[in-house]
């Protein structure tokens with residue numbers, strides 16, 4: 001990949017459905033010009049430098065695919081010829097094990113497995129070393145394999161190479177989970193769409209494994225989301241170490257410019273849950289993320305919600321954000337859920353007047369128990385289920 005010969009790469013950024021506009025905003029912040037939005041996708045042309053930066057800095061994305069080929073074929077013979085014409089050596093190092101994700105729609109070649117086999121025969125280690133070729137679509141060791149995404153619609157094939165490796169929401173710190181954890185990318189999207197300022201306080205009174213609070217603390221600390229993890233692009237034969245070093249240096253600057261907690265004032269981010277096991281998981285995750293000193297952990301019910309420092313409303317002048325993902329059901333019945341949501345709204349308004357509030361709910365009617373007049377900021381799909389992020393102002 002020579003930046004003079006190929007100044008930009010046509011890319012597709014994949015994200016959880018509902019976060020497309022936030023991803024587009026993040027791309028603009030990197031100096032790129034996002035194009036078409038699809039469900040869970042944003043197209044964009046990226047220079048090599050911005051491709052690296054996108055992987056390092058996008059908080060709401062799942063992966064970045066680079067389109068490396070496009071052609072129309074209706075027979076396997078033509079498909080094999082087209083695969084053979086592509087410049088794979090620019091991307092795949094000799095020891096790379098490719099794996100393929102194939103989808104087809106309205107196409108003469110419709111058998112996903114047979115299509116993957118043609119790619120594997122041309123690109124797999126078997127084609128280079130004589131060993132057998134793995135065409136499985138779901139190898140778990142994503143970091144050491146190279147995902148190639150093949151999509152055929154109306155006989156038009158698009159071939160993309162994944163630059164990310166393991167999904168970008170897998171930042172590496174969340175190993176302990178509580179009930180129904182959010183993806184890190186979704187938690188980050190909630191914070192962005194609520195307009196949370198990383199210098200303002202934040203309370204998650206039902207934090208579970210701490211995802212919202214830890215994503216907030218990482219932002220406050222200026223830690224780029226993909227800091228310290230493997231990326232598939234680093235294994236490419238066309239990988240540019242100099243460009244990478246320069247992009248990483250930007251990340252280092254971001255970190256060094258973040259305000260360091262001075263050790264005197266209390267942390268401005270609170271993660272609370274009534275379940276001691278959840279708080280233990282949240283604390284262990286925060287330690288792995290390197291931000292435990294930025295978060296105050298509390299085993300407490302929502303009725304005991306308080307702003308950071310444990311002080312009353314008058315001693316915390318800067319308005320912050322109460323951001324939370326309450327239970328959606330489970331063992332709690334309708335009446336108990338309504339009470340829980342109403343308690344959240346009442347106590348938050350008493351303790352944090354003037355603050356913003358954001359609740360992630362499955363049922364908009366329940367959000368009205370928290371507070372009437374909340375505005376829907378995001379319409380998401382989580383685990384195939386619709387979810388709504390509503391925000392408003394307290395008291």
Ligand SMILES: C[S@@+](CC[C@H](N)C(=O)[O-])C[C@H]1O[C@@H](n2cnc3c(N)ncnc32)[C@H](O)[C@@H]1O
Pocket residue numbers: 178179180181182183205206207208209210211212272273274275278300301302303325326327328340
């Ligand atoms: C959906 S989970 C939150 C998941 C979290 N966002 C994450 O990423 O791990 C809801 C949490 O609310 C907590 N919870 C339920 N009722 C509560 C109450 N009355 N007070 C405080 N926490 C409560 C549960 O223990 C659970 O951890």
